[in-house]
Amino acid sequence: MKNLLKPVVAAGLMLTAASAPMLAAPAVAQDARGVGVVSLPAVIANSNAYQTAEQQRQTTYKAQIDQAEARRQQLEAQLTPMIQKFNTDRQAANPDQQALQQQAAQIQQIEQSGQRELQQILAPVSLSRAYAQEQIEDRLDEAVQAAAQKKNVSLILDATSGQVIYAGAQHNLTQDVLNELNALVPSVQVTPPQGWVPREIREQQQAAQAAQGAQPAQQPQQQQPTGR
Structure with a gap:
């Protein structure tokens, strides 16, 4: 299940305490059919562990944060007059391109x-943020399953993509489909007939023939009569 979670969890890698979305509804919501939705990035960003780590990080890495903020202000002070001059020059009657x-x-x-x-x-x-988030992700599967059991939810979808991130055994139709297929196709031939090619190649050949047939036929040039 962890592989299924990765694409969704990756979307929340850069969430910070300031930008973390607040949960307007419970992370896992149940409907009458036992299907729920969950926003994994919101779960991570609003978790106590994540929020606490964000606060601790402000102290632990205060030197780097202050250095970056000071450098950002220097860059802004350097760029602001340059941008203003650029905007003024390009509004001139005959700007020098x-x-x-x-x-x-x-x-x-x-x-x-x-x-x-x-x-x-x-x-x-x-x-530091990536390390903290990975520790939370390591227990995310367990949290999803526990919430599903408590809410009696057998199928959970990602709130953004609709991807299945948890499914109970009753939703797995692999064996049922296999039984039907065995009844429909009890056996197959192992030796292909003469001239047989795989479907992919047949479709390519058919597409090429269709394209060739759609081209307008060239009109034969009429021979000019010769004078006597």
């Missing part, structure tokens, strides 16, 4: 370089 391109390239270079620098400063913070 070459000069504008140079200004834009310089602004973009500073922004990209600044982002890389901030990411490097905050790398320990990001690593």
Whole structure:
């Protein structure tokens, strides 16, 4: 089941305490048919462990956070007048397009370089958040199953994608389908007939023939009569 959870959980990797979505409804909701929905990123972001880790991280990594904030303010102070000048110059009656391109390239270079620098400063913070989240994810399957049992829910879907993240045994129709197939196809031939090709190749051949048949036939050129 953990493999099924990964695509959904990955969406919440960068959630912080400030941006964590509040749960407007219970994480697992049951309907009359025993089907529930759950938002795994919201569960993680609003968990006590995650919220506590976010608070502790502000203290543990205060030096890196303060350094990044100071550098961000420096970059903003550097870029603000450059952006203002760029906007003023491009509104001129006859703007110098070459000069504008140079200004834009310089602004973009500073922004990209600044982002890389901030990411490097905050790398320990990001690593800490990923480590904390992984510890929560390790128990997420267990929490989903426990909630399903308490709510008497036999099928749980992801609230965003609709992907099945938990299914009781009664929803597994593999054996039932197998029984029906065995009745419909009790045996098959192992030696293909002469000229047989796989379906994929047959479909490609049919598509090619259809495309060729759809092309308009070329009209023969009429021969001009020769004068005597």
